[in-house]
Amino acid sequence: MKVKIKDTFWNERIDIVRKEVIPYQWEALNDRLPDVEPSHAIKNFRIAAGDESGEFKGMVFQDSDVMKWLEAVAYILEHHPDEELEETADTVIDLLQRAQQDDGYLDTYFIVKEPEMKWKNLRDWHELYCAGHLIEAAVAYFHATGKRKLLDISCRFADKIDDVFGTEANQIQGYPGHQEIELALLRLYETTGEERYLNLSRFFLDERGKEPHYFDKEKEERGEPGPADWDGYFKRYSYQQAHLPIRNQTEAVGHSVRAMYMYTAMADMAAKTEEKELEQACHNLWKNVTTKQMYITGGLGSQEFGESFSFDYDLPNDLCYTETCASIGLVFWANRMLKMDINHQYGDVMERALYNGILSGMDLDGRKFFYVNPLEVWPEAVQARKDKEHVKPVRQPWYACACCPPNLARIIASLNHYIYNVSENEVFVHLYIGSEIDFEVAGQNVTLSQQTNYPWGENVNFEVSLKEKERFTLALRIPAWTSDAALKVNGESVSIEKSIEKGYVYVNRTWSDGDKVELYLPMEIQKMRSHPNLRHNAGKIALQRGPIVYCLEEIDNGPALQNISLKHNTKLRVEPGNDIANDVLVIKAEAEKTDPSDWGDELYSAATREKQPITMMAVPYYTWCNRDPGEMLVWINEK
Structure with a gap:
């Protein structure tokens, strides 16, 4: 099947990715952006290829930024042929080919910095994660252009991985700390028909969580004392979803992006093999995530510590992490669940994440990004409190850990594959x-x-x-x-x-x-309420119209948004909000607001104060912080 998007709303965003985000990120990858921390990603490949000398710099997974950029380019080229862009991508692919070692291995950190440590720390060092992103880029580029060079590079690396990992005496019987290779191998299998890639993906999934834990074994081989699960939260088995075999897992735990990538692979594998036990595990995890651990925006990861899930119904609005990549992973998972089981709940969640938790991660001109997508922001508290320092009151031009911007580019550019x-x-x-x-x-x-x-x-x-x-x-x-x-x-x-x-x-x-x-499809404004166990939202409502979740901003409603309240029978109306973005609809209503000046110097008082009538305005959540920065609030008091 072939799908071409012809949509006012999404074509605008795809054009922003094509005209702004991809060129901007190319400049970032080449360290040409002023006042932005250098990426060094392209230079790492040049050093690995022997084109220039120097040291590896950046995160251990820095290669993946280049791979995600290539994947986004591939999806753009599907429907917007661009000789110059394709030529640029081909030069990168040539660079990757020169950097690839004779045995197929390709990871600049281990080629340049620590070649003796290849495959020695799967728990922490992202070799297989980077390989997965290479494979995904290769599959996308092959389908978009028909060119095999990048696909052949990825197959050579996948073949190398297949030689290294397995159950034979001379193979490593382990699995990655950050899932990604599993879902990528399934895409490679779809493209090539090579069953070894399907079986290798199954191997990585099936080995996870077995006892004795592989992470303990490799840690012992590195000469580090004690089991891996004693190293603090980031080294716990649950952080990497390795606490149980995957078919026994029923609750989402650990790092939210890793979980989403693993669940995506599980659902894809279940759809391809029709294995009922694996299918049931996917259903169990889906139910837990979407009915007990998901924000109304499609955000995932309620705590900054470990960028992770915490426990059922623990969904604080001002402390949450809700990484953009986690919502993107949720869309991946929902899409694979639909291939396994046609049910509107998966399409509903995919839509919720797309229009809210994902789009909020990029400003309307494609030049700044949110890594964290909170549902409540008080800038003064963000600047002063240690437990909120991960929350940014404004989008950032780039990140040292830059996984989210290129991930955004590839999901928006590939949207035609999800319809x-x-x-x-x-x-x-x-x-x-x-x-x-x-x-x-x-x-x-x-x-x-x-x-x-x-x-x-x-x-x-x-x-x-x-x-x-x-x-x-x-x-x-x-x-x-x-x-x-x-x-x-x-x-x-x-x-x-x-x-x-x-x-x-x-x-x-x-x-x-x-x-x-x-x-x-009638789009009545809905006053959404939370499950009673979700104590952070007790007595509050969120506004939603169609798939769009709304929020309040200080620029429209003044400071101290927490003092605004809506009566339960308040009439809500929809009006154009063209000063925010093209064709945007805002919600207005008559509300009440407590005036802090009425309190004088008293911190506590038994007296009753009058509330002042105001006209409240709510804007789509994804558009917040595209005007003057200030407070933001999704959940509103209800009287």
Whole structure:
């Protein structure tokens, strides 16, 4: 299948990635940005290739920034051919080829800095993580351009890894501390058909959590005393989701991005092998994450310590980590879950993360980024308190650990791969994004076009184009946030209630050229409330319209946002917010606010103070901090 996005909302963001983010990140990777910490990533490869001399600099996983940049470029080239950009990418690929060692090994940290430590610290040193990102970039670039050089580089490295790891006497029976290789190998298997890559991914998944723990073994071989689980939080088995075999895991623990990448591989493996035990483990983990440990924005990771999950219903708004990469990983996972099991809950979460937890990670012009995406910001506290120093009141131009910006670029550039799934006689629509998909049914090419003003508009229209009449099923996701959805085919109403299964309405018919489908998804403003066990939000509401979560900003509502309250019967209205961004809708309502000046010098008082009426304005969460910086708040007091 081939999908091209033709959507006002998303094309604007894809164009920003193409015109701003990718060139900007290229400058960052080449250390040409002023007042930004040097990346040194490209220079590391030049040193490894022998093109110049010097020392390795940056994080041990610095190579992955280059790989994610290449992957984003590949997705852009799919639909926006650009000879200059492709030539630049090809020069990078040539550099990687020169840096690759004769046996296929490719990791600049271990080529340049510590060659004697290859495969000696899988727990901490990200060799397999970087290899995974190389593979993902190679697969994407091959599909986009048809060029095999990067794919061949990645296959040579994957073959080397396959020789090194396994259950034979001369092989390493271990697994990575940061998951990534597992999901990448499955993509390589899809592209090449080479079953060794499928089996190698299964090996890494199956070895995880077995006793005695491999991390203890390699630690002993390095001459370090004590088991790995005694080294503090970052060395605990649970931090890397290695505390139990994967099929026995039921609760999300540890580093949230690592968890998302592993769960993605688990779901993909379950879909490919139809293994029921693995499938059930995916369902168990999904339920725990999305019903007990996920923020309303699709954010994951409630604590800065370990960038990790904490425990069920512990979701503080001002201390959370909610790394951009974790929401991106959640989209990866949801997409693989849909391939395993068609259920609207996966599409709903994928949509929630896309429009909120991910888009908030980049400003509207693509030049600054959030690593952490809190749901409440008080700039004075962020500057003064040690436990909030990970929260930034404004987006940053770059990061020393720069995993999020290139990750954002690749997810936005690859969005066309998340809208639809196609099986033999079925096409599933998971996301409502203006687009066109070409697919085959019974040997005949079919084109389905989708037009919509989503996420602001409530109507989604489809048109079918084909030469000869053909029978197939069109399955449309009905989001959980809507009620009274309506469906018409060629102007005639179709009963959703009679045709819905797991949140998808199935329209099975013989289609003719020019057939039209109209889907109406009412977008009422919803006052969202939290589970009673989520104590941080007791007595509070969050505003949501369609897939968009809203927040308050100081620029619109004045300081001390915590003093604003809405009556439970307050009428909410939608108005244009074009001063924020094109076609944005804001929410306004009459509210009340306590005036701190009424208190005088008293810190505590039994007296009742009058609240002042105000007109409150809420903006889409992803747009916050694109004007004057200040306070921000998602959860609002309700009277």
